Amino acid sequence: MENSITKLINVKGQLMDLSYPQVMGILNVTPDSFYAGSRKQTETEIAERTLQIVSEGGSIIDVGAYSSRPNAEHISAEEEMSRLRHGLEIVFRECPDAIVSVDTFRADVARMCVEEYGAAIINDIAAGNMDENMFATVARLGVPYIMMHMQGTPQNMQQAPHYDNVLKEVLYYFSEKVQKLRDLGAKDIIIDPGFGFGKTLEHNYELLDKMEEFQIFELPVLVGVSRKSMIYRLLGGGPEDALNGTSVVNTIALMKGADILRVHDVRAASEAVKIVAAMKKLTPVSL
Known part of the structure; x- marks a missing residue:
């Protein structure tokens, strides 16, 4: 299903x-993120990952300091901010013009990242459910806001969805x-x-099969399935074995209208985008 609407967002x-x-x-x-290959803590690791994302075709860098894997440890806002300050300083030093989204459910953290560091997008796994001030904060900041569906919290979402x-x-x-946001x-x-967040294997694939239905909102759709358990529990192995499955699911998502792919493996996702775009005769709009 091709996008019938030109979807433009104002980024900085x-x-x-x-x-x-x-x-x-x-x-x-x-x-402690679920995929060990994605954990970057030293200055060198963060700098190398920043440059890798850009060189492999990523147009947005999503920086997260709070692990949202099932049963993840809950950390304080102060610890989250400390990690983000460390990471964002390095990201913007390496790529001053980078479009950075910050993966947080806390309004104070979102505001700090936008106002102090120039983060361009807020990516909230809880869609305001874990901080009642988030909606008003992103509206006031005027930045694009990604809101995800999750049943429960990272600590309990997979217990009995x-x-x-x-x-x-x-x-x-x-x-x-x-x-509410409007x-x-x-x-x-x-x-x-919200693939994998408060959903069984069957729930995830039912949503993937019906992804066209999300076009009803006439809003951009982000899909994040990278190396998740919905792939490796079906195919075997662990997150480290799930690249091929991720590429398959990402390609299906693109065919069904995904506008942003959130991924660990940027080159593979960029190649999937190029192939689907060639098939659909999609070209970037010159503005």
Whole structure:
């Protein structure tokens, strides 16, 4: 299904065209993210990862300091801010013009990253559910806001996820959230179905199969399936074995309307985008 709407978001005063899918590279400044290969803590590791994302075709660098893997340790806002200050200083030193999104559910952390470091996008796994001030904060900051669907919290989301109708419930969830954000004056809203967050294997693949339904919002859609358990539990092995499966799922997602791929393996995702774009005759819009 080709995008029938030109999807442009305002990123630091420049328009980013999402009708040609973009790749977001993951940079975890954490000691405990689920995929060991994504953990970057030293100055050298962070600098090398920043340059790798850009060189392999990533247009957005997603910096996270709070691990959202199942059963993750809960860290304080102060610890999260400390990790992000360390990481963002290095990212912007290496790539001053980088488009950086910050993966946080805390409004104070979001504000600090935007106001003090020039982060361009806020990526919230909790869609405001873990901080009641988040919606008002992103509306006031005027930055693009990625909100993800999650049932529960990272600490309990995979204990017993249940839905009567997963697609219907996730769509309803977003319809309420989008309206609340628009009432506050928020613009440039991006939705993320939340693969792997409070969902069984079956729930994940049902959402993937029905991904076209998210076009009803006429908003950009981000998909983050990179090396997740929905892939390796189906195919065998662990996160380190899930690159090929990730590329397959990313390609399916692109075919079904994904506008941003959030990934560990930027080159592989960029190649998937190029192939699907060639097939659909998509070209970046000149502005």
